[in-house]
Amino acid sequence: MIYRETGQFKTSYAADQAIFPIAQDRLGMLVILAVAFVAVPLMASDYWLTTILLPFVIYGLAALGLNILTGYAGQLSLGTGGFMACGAFAAYKLATAFPELHVLVVFALSGLITAAVGMLFGLPSLRIKGFYLAVATLAAQFFLLWLFNKVPWFTNYSSSGVISAPPLAIWGETYVTGFEATPRAKYLFALTVVTLLALAAKNMTRLKIGRAWMAIRDMDIAAEIIGIRPLATKLSAFAVSSFYCGVAGALWAFAYTGAVEALAFDINVSFRILFMIIIGGLGSILGSFLGAGFIVLLPIFLNNALLAMGMAEAVALASHLEFMIMGALIILFLIVEPHGLARLWQILKEKLRKWPFPY
Amino acid sequence: MSGVQQRESAVQRKRHIGDVLLAAENIGLRFGGVQALAGVSFDIREGEIRAIIGPNGAGKSSMLNVINGFYQPQEGHIVWRGQRMRRMRPHFAARNGIARTFQNIALFKGMTTLDNIMTGRMLKMRATMLEQAVFWGRARREELEHRAFVERIIDFLEIPHIRNVPVGKLPYGLQKRVELARALAMEPTLLLLDEPMAGMNLEEKEDMCRYILDVNEEFGTTVALIEHDMGVVMDISDRVVVLDYGRLLADGPPEEVRRDPEVIKAYLGVSQD
């Protein structure tokens, strides 16, 4: 019966509850990490590092942040850009006001500040859902951008409204932000931050807090009856999500572009990241990165494909094509496979595991 | 229901029926013009199986919703272990071990069977968000501990084969079972079951009866259940409350209730042989 002694199963639960319970997945993760941390820095050109890989990992982190809120906790948000801006400007103010702060402290604090701001804008989620909540987060997007654009204090009274990331070193003279940092150093720094946060997200989403988020998403009434507090749970999702988006914004300003203005995080960014999680897969960590990779690579791929076909005016055509393909895919995924590329990958894996004997 | 009828009747089972665990006093509940409940009083004793019956729309589900704080009655009081309050609150109910299943299944559709049942352990977990993020110390220990407990429930309800299936993909009968599992994971003192056997075939009903009786006998879990199948009600319950149009029509042991002329007239009618 229920209380029977089952100590003998303990070891197998421990294995089953490990972060990557399946051996192939563990191996796959190790290969990906080895490629990302060793092979890429050795082989990729500066062009690849700065124009493709850095935006990819940073967008991946922002998409992961939004996915926690929207995919796991079911709270639709269009404020991602605003929260990224919040992280970028918080990091800038911290790094310029306290130059002696370590870069990791700057990033952690800007994440925490964004988390607090996110919770504030998450308060209406107790009362409103779906479309109306999306409108409320849209208000966050516009308000935050307006604030960073209009209040000169945030840019240290720069006349152009542009903030330039100061050089910060991870140790000694190894700079990881600003113009002094090499593309390789910036990439490795961003990759490390993103990897650690992705692992933390993987853990959170599969443990108590993640189950609470999904329970609220799937059936808030039943969740409440079980003892899950709706407001606290939704706010925790807003906090964690905003933390991730804030760190992504700080990375964007400090490690990717080096100098940004508030408008770099406009509503288009919010939509772009929303498209990433729709295409990549709602409620999937892998999906956040697949979606980010897809949307970062799509225009580059189209450009090159058209150029290879010898098309003149390729640039304009490519951007039209990009919109059409993205639009079609979003509709397709929303209707046919809300779990996106991540789900397709999973299906493929199942097939491979059973191949060549499907039964 | 032959399998169930072979069982000893409720009185013969050796169980301890204790003090009043929960009492409803004079509950009145309105939805606009609809009087869902009017002046309903009854109690539930520790360790008993209490059935709530009545025709469709009699207010049975509403009564359970009042008991676990989901509906707020306009009149009356709820007394929990001697503590009298205007109304129950869902969080208080959950903390005090009132668990519940729903008439139209309220599972977390996108989550696996295992995760659904694990949510029942939520209130017993203490690890902070940071500990969970690194899956270290308390977070890891708790997870394994509760997983082991949940596995015992999975074995008990004979559903190990669907452990990792998203519950949205399960057939109705199994979903009902997963919902019971989630409620049991809370180690409830009071288990509220809203038509746990509705829409089930005979075999599934017998299984469900067996689970309810086992839970009640082994752990002394108090059960309040709504059920339309009179065979089941007569068989497993200690006392029966009959509601009709939101009013309390009768309250007593099953044999007494089934002979009550009011009840026969209003509910059982001629269909009862």
Ligand SMILES: Nc1ncnc2c1ncn2[C@@H]1O[C@H](COP(=O)(O)OP(=O)(O)OP(=O)(O)O)[C@@H](O)[C@H]1O
């Ligand atoms: N949330 C609600 N809003 C409005 N009316 C409600 C609500 N819940 C219940 N009612 C009404 O209260 C009355 C009692 O409903 P309830 O669901 O409690 O009946 P029931 O005895 O469980 O019936 P059934 O056997 O069909 O499940 C019905 O008239 C119903 O329409």
Ligand SMILES: [Mg+2]
């Ligand atoms: Mg009902």
